[in-house]
Amino acid sequence: MPTDCISFRDTNYFSSFICDYLDENHELKPLYHRFPKLENFKQQIEEKALSVTPESRVVLANVLKQQYQSTDASELTLQNIESLQSENTFTITTGHQLNLFTGPLYFLHKIISTINLTKQLKDTYPDFNFVPIYWMASEDHDFDEINYFNFRGKKIQWNRKDGGAVGRFNTEGLDDVLDIISAEFGPGRHADTLKSWFKEAYINHNNLSDATRYLANALFTEYGLVVLDADDKELKKLFIPQMKKELLEQTAFNAVSDTNRNIEKLGFKIQVNPREINLFYLDENLRERIVFEDNVFKVNTTNLTWNKGELLKHLDEMPERFSPNVIMRPIYQEVILPNLCYIGGGGEMAYWFQLKSNFEAQNVTFPILLLRNSVLIKTEKQARKQQSLDITDTDLFLKRDSFINKRVRKISNINIDFSEQTEHLKHQFVGLHQLAKDTDKSFLGAVEAQEKKQLKGLQHLEKRLLKAQKRKLADQIARATELQEQLFPNNSLQERNTNFSELYLEFGEVLIPELLKSLEPLEGDFTILTI
Secondary structure, eight states, rough: OOOEOOOOHHTTOOOOOHHHTTTTOGGGGGOSOOOGGGGGHHHHHHHHHHHOOOHHHHHHHHHHHHHHTTTTHHHHHHHHHHHHTTTTEEEEEEEEEEOGGOOOHHHHHHHHHHHHHHHHHHHHHHTTTEEEEEEETTTTTOGTTTEHHHTTTTTOOOOOOOSSSSOOOOOHHHHHHHHHHHHHOOHHHHHHHHHHHIIIIISSSBBBHHHHHHHHHHGGGGGGGGEEEEHHHHHHHHHHHHHHHHHHHHHHHHHHHHHHHHHHHTTOOOOOOOSSSEEEEEEEEEEEEEEEEEEEEEEEEEOEEOOOHHHHHHHHOOGGEEOOOOTTHHHHHHHOOOOOEEEEEEEHHHHHOOHHHHHHHOOOOOOOOOOOOOEEEEOHHHHHHHHTTTHHHHHHOHHHHHHHHHHHEEEEEEEOHHHHHHHHHOOOOOHHHHHHHHHHHGHHHHHHHHHHHHHHHHHHHHHHHHHHHHTTTTTHHHHHHHHHHHSSGGGGGGGOOOOOOHHHHHHGGGGHHHHHHHHOOTTSSEEEOOO
């Protein structure tokens, strides 16, 4: 199980915003609370303990017990649920959409980062308990983002009508997908395990939330993972004060808009923009925005309307009908959980950085933000091929054209690098510029034009020679690019494209334990792992 690492910045797959955060750039300090260092969790625990009530802990534990009634959970998971009622128990949380068959591979990386951090915190702070939480994005309504997964270059897709919160979708039609994947997975013990997981999750459960809970539990229950579906009336009751404030005072719009302006001044891109009201209305086959127009509250694209008093009464009676959007969901999470840290990908981190001011406006403790582990997983065969071709890990992360050009230059028996000649030519024209200036300044334009022409000609010649060498070395280049394509499918990171099933067919039940042994959530580097 050899492991190596590369900095996130050197991969060239992560934004400068995220890399600056990892480097603790002082300009970003106003956007977060505490940096994810082991010693900073002590203050986070002390601060969070002041805002978590015993009543909210009981509600959370009871909801989870109800949600797990028909789930064959491990003793450790059940103990973790029970422990949430204790004042010395805190959570570490990650969240993910309800992607078909977990979606991209980073589903595993997120959860493993979360589990490993709870272990590390327990070793450091033994007087406290730390529970890993997977927050299911059951109230999302972007079905097109989750209704498929990639397998060996093919898109395995679930086709059905869209509408409403995806967690409530029935699993009708997934028996057809089971037939497809059964053929794709083929025979074998590992394939049989994958097929049984898919069948039990999606054929023997009635909705997407229950199916996803089963699958996450099957993969991670022995490590104590607790899966939470927050689309629940009792949990929403705990969130009523924050929803009232949002409806009446437009706190998120004002706070986040100010933060966004500051982020743009720093030169970074805004991920999400707040609306005047950042809540949806949720009902069967419906999840639509709540808007305030003509002095009444309305549900967009429907005939539902309320005045202020009617809306607040409806909120008190049926809080389950109100659903936070991407701006308010993090606050909902932190209100109902005794949470210390949120673990997410680069895109998630970027929008969390926009939200600290809204947490302050709502008087909710802002969690520590931790970039999840990222991993490139190689088989031993791929690692041997990489070694025989003398390709470095850093080279593998190059974009395809740069990778090929560097490869051609490396294995070519002639030197196709005109940088020395280019510098020599530029040096010659320095003298020519001075000569023209001393003789007649009107010649400067002609000299500049000639310099551009000759430099362009040199670049063109270099490209032609590279192209010729590519043809001559086509077989060797093909072997190298084939390896890169296996590890970076569609010119993207493996974890953003490949489904875990591909690797499970290769490694079986050792896959998750190997990842658990190798990933260190607080290290701050991109992991390269050979299994």
